[in-house]
Amino acid sequence: MIKNYFKTAWRNLIKNKFYSVINIAGLTLGLAIGMLILLWVQDELSFDSFHTKTKNIYRVNSYLGSGSTKRIWDNAQAPVATYALKEVPGVKNAVRITHAYNSVFGYKDKLLKEENAAYTDPSLFRMFDFRWIKGDATNPFPNDQSVIITQSTAKKYFGEEDAVGKVLQQDHKDNYTVSGVIADFPDNSSINYDMLFSMNLVAREYNGKGFWKSLDSNWGNFGYTTFFEIQPGTPIKPIGEKLIRIQAKNAPWIKVNLKENAYQLQPLSTIHLYQADGTASGMQTVNIFLIVAVLILLIACINYVNLSTARSMIRAKEVSIRKIVGAQKTQLFAQFIIETVLFFGIALVFAFVLITLIMPYYNQISGKHMHLNLTDPAVWKIVSVTIIGTLLASSVYPSILLSSFEPLKALKGKITLGVGNVTFRKILVTTQFVFSVTLIIVTLVIGRQLKYIREKDPGYDRSQVFSFQMGEMQKHQDVVKAELRNQPGVEAVTSSDNKLVNNRNTTAGVDWDGKDANSSFIIHHLGIDEKFIPLMKIKLLAGNNFSGVKSDSAHFILNETAVKLTGIKKPIGKRLKLQETEGTIIGVVKDFNTASLKERIEPTVIYYEPKGYLLYVKTTGRNAAKAVAAATRLWNQYNPGFPFEYNFMDEEYGNLYKTEQRTGVLFNIFSAIAIIISCLGLLGLATYTAQIMTKEIGIRKVLGASVSSIVTLVSKDFLKLVLLSIIIGSPIAWYAMNKWLQSFVYRIDINWVIFLLAGLISVGIALITISFQSIKAAVANPVKSLRSE
Structure with a gap:
């Protein structure tokens, strides 16, 4: 019996090649991408779980x-x-x-x-x-x-x-x-x-x-x-x-x-997914990816359900004849379940092949080192959950519907799917595109936020500046700086005792006049020479920069946040003590971002340190290679036998957002996959609609209908569903992205342009998908479609 079920299912698959390809392609993409995302989620959730004492x-x-x-x-x-x-x-x-x-x-x-x-x-x-x-x-x-x-x-x-x-x-x-x-x-x-x-x-x-x-x-x-x-x-x-x-x-x-x-x-x-203050930044990303995996799998399932139910009218007579010759409803139900299992089995094999092919690129984008090990029980746990979930979601309803036809009505051609079933299919199409529209909006918002943080002025000029640790050069710093300044391609040279980008040097050892004796104060500190502020183009709001004289060792410069949080009124000339150094505030600079834009600007005290270990070289851009070559020669002169390593500040700044950049790229890919799967389903439904309307279209053409009116006739119902999807998906996407953006202290506003753009993209994609079959049906010779009447 089972063998016969599979044989019948295989014949049906071969007979309807176009729909079979659409179903298998959609399921393959859905299963492959869904499992890839779930593997990533599992990897994130498994951090540090291999220790036997993890709970303690x-x-x-x-x-x-x-x-x-x-x-x-x-x-x-x-x-x-x-x-x-x-x-x-x-x-x-x-x-x-x-x-x-x-x-x-x-x-x-x-x-x-x-x-x-x-x-x-x-x-x-x-x-x-x-x-x-x-x-x-x-x-x-x-x-x-x-x-x-x-x-x-x-x-x-x-x-x-x-x-x-x-x-x-x-x-x-x-x-x-x-x-x-x-x-x-x-x-x-x-x-x-x-x-x-x-x-x-x-x-x-x-x-x-x-x-x-x-x-x-x-x-x-x-x-x-x-x-x-x-x-x-x-x-x-x-x-x-x-x-x-x-x-x-x-x-x-x-x-x-x-x-x-x-x-x-x-x-x-x-500790991997939650920050020290309890912020669930990593867990938030995991939850988003988990939702995306479920959405993509649901879109693939909806495709299968839609095409199966839409084509149920064509299979009505087949089902009726089977019932007349003695087939029970349970047997027919089992037959259609087997068909779904066959589709899923083929799709699963293709999905494994696809995962194997794209895994290296996926690892490169995600920063992971995952691999599909089919001997690993954890992998099969993901595969089982994915398969069972999607199989149940996509097989039960079509099987019940197809096995419930009344034989006599079907053979007389009097059977219809009914308003409820048509409505259900429309709901599925709408749901499918709600997911797609939501992902499009999410992708646009993430892309704009990443662009914003890349281009936002951090309060200093990081362009064409590279830095390196000096090693033994530090003992000859004045000579090195002077020689570099005379090199072609070098605009300026400065030094500090710590990195400007992602400066994590903090202390509680700070005191000033008027400080509350019972309060503690954590402040960032940075030691620089007199060339640092001009080179980085940090704006001086009040007072003066260091002048490069010995007395600067007792001088301090604060940023705006430090002045605000300390509560020092008219800070220029006021006393400040940093650890063991007693001194005077001589300047206030405009706030600048040294950390990620996810973090607020911290209070910073700047002190004079002419012999810092980190050298910054500002190049002209065009001759940057010459400046690096000059620095390399000097390095080899003072640090023979040691490799020379340097970093451009733009790269260091970009590294602060590696996770966000990867998230953005992955979302682009996932959204594209979701749209492709949705379009496959839409293409199948449009093709089916054009088939069942063949004679109606032929009659309309004979009566003088234009190609454009017929294309509109075939397309309008689908476009209505897409527009409804945009209306439903937009507030969902707005809510999700508003929550995501809250993790950034500095962020974009979600305006109506994003939703308009997402809507135009969705409608455009739907039109392109539908128009192929619509135009094909509209330009067909009506004589061929009416010949059998």
């Missing part, structure tokens, strides 16, 4: 400031871990990680720059399940000159040789012995480094004589990602409250309001 691990987030300056940071100070283990009940284990400076490492004739190294505690390997290949996980750092490297890093330096015991030289000076090799960190790990060094190296930088006597007394540096393993059943909130009291006791100079402030413990499972 929390990241410590710092919560400092008061009022409008209140901020939550995803890092903490080094002493937090030490005191937690000693004084906080319920903290079973703690580990700190802090990023290491970029260095060049050498082994024999290999010399490579490493930008992804960190210092950590040995407890990292007791808390997390990172797989060891060689070495002793219970004693990862036998001494302070030990280094743990990943498998790919070991292969990069040592090939197939045993890496353990080999010596890597850092910056031609310090030697480190490889004490262990671990498997590469999984792609879905929030912790991901190529080299790990002992935290004792950081502790050794303190000699007990400076302001900070030791690492475990430095409460001013919030540069340590800190994780706690908490005893099961321990309340989390009291731990944060206990930590802030410990800080208040050991660092009374950091003024905190114990009622407002507390350290926040964030579950490890949430």
Whole structure:
């Protein structure tokens, strides 16, 4: 029986090649893109889930400031871990990680720059399940000159040789012995480094004589990602409250309001998709992509249902004859279910092929390293959910409809689908285009917002400026700057002690006249020379720039936000203390964006630092290559044996929006796919409509109807549905995009032009799709269509 069902289904598929191709193409695209998106969603949701202690691990987030300056940071100070283990009940284990400076490492004739190294505690390997290949996980750092490297890093330096015991030289000076090799960190790990060094190296930088006597007394540096393993059943909130009291006791100079402030413990499972302050920026994107996957699969299902029900009139006599010769309703239902299964089976095979072909490009766009592994149960979980869901959505109604015809009426040609069924099909077409219109509007809004953040003036001129760390050149900075300024293609040269783009240097050590003694204040700080503000074209609103004299070391410049939040009236000439430096405010500059436009402009204090480690070179644009070549020659002169690396500020600025750019590109693709699938369905329905109206069109042509009137006749019902879709989809898209834009502090307004443009695109696409069959039917010879009458 089953074999006969499949044989009949196959014959029907071959007989109606045009509709079969449309159905299979729509299902293939829907299944392939739907599964690709679901694989991406699964990957995002799986971050850090491979650790056995995931449920008991929390990241410590710092919560400092008061009022409008209140901020939550995803890092903490080094002493937090030490005191937690000693004084906080319920903290079973703690580990700190802090990023290491970029260095060049050498082994024999290999010399490579490493930008992804960190210092950590040995407890990292007791808390997390990172797989060891060689070495002793219970004693990862036998001494302070030990280094743990990943498998790919070991292969990069040592090939197939045993890496353990080999010596890597850092910056031609310090030697480190490889004490262990671990498997590469999984792609879905929030912790991901190529080299790990002992935290004792950081502790050794303190000699007990400076302001900070030791690492475990430095409460001013919030540069340590800190994780706690908490005893099961321990309340989390009291731990944060206990930590802030410990800080208040050991660092009374950091003024905190114990009622407002507390350290926040964030579950490890949430840190990839949720920011430290609880903002669900990543989760929002996951939810949007999940919705898009469902929409695309629904559009594919609607195509199948529409074409099946539309063509049910043609199959009415077939069903009636089967009933007359004894076929039961359940058997007919099973027959049509089998037909759907056959369509889906073929589409699934094509979908797997399509996924395999486009996966490399998809990974490139999405920034992932996914692959379709059909032996992976997780992959089949996605495949099963997708197939079962779409199969049920697209098979049940057509099967019930086709198996319910009354034989005698069908054979007499008196059967009709009825108003309800026609209305249902119109609802499906409208729903399909509501999805498409919504995606078009979403794509337009995302595109405009990305264009806006690319082109918005950040408050400084980043064009044609490249920067690099000076290394040994820093000791000869004046000579280097003078020589570069004389090079063709160089307009100006300046330096700073930190990056301008994405400056994360902050401190709570700031004081001024009139400051509330019980308040804390977090402020960004940046050290520059006297050429920096003119080169970057940062606007000076009041006072003066640094003049390059020795007395500038006691001068400060604030941005507008810093003046506003401190409440300093007429700031020029007022006292300001930054950490241990007492000085005077000499200038105020217009606010400038150093971070993403998703973040508000932070208060910034600028101080004079003529010997910063970062050099900025402003080029003429046309001769930028000559300027880079000149900088390369100087680099090789002062840093022989070290590779020269530089970054243009435009690229650095663009990197702030990598996630948004990828989202925009993927939405463009998904919207295009959704529109293509919708158009396939519309093409099939238009073709069917033209077929059943063949004789009516022939009669109208004989009676003198024009081609344009016939095209209008065939097209108008579809266009009405598309216009209805625009009316329904527009407010849905507006609501969704209004929510998305709220994650940006600086954003576009959603105006009527976007909806008008989306409407014109939708109508235009629908017209192009329908007109092909409409015109074909309109220009056909009426004699052929009426010959059988």
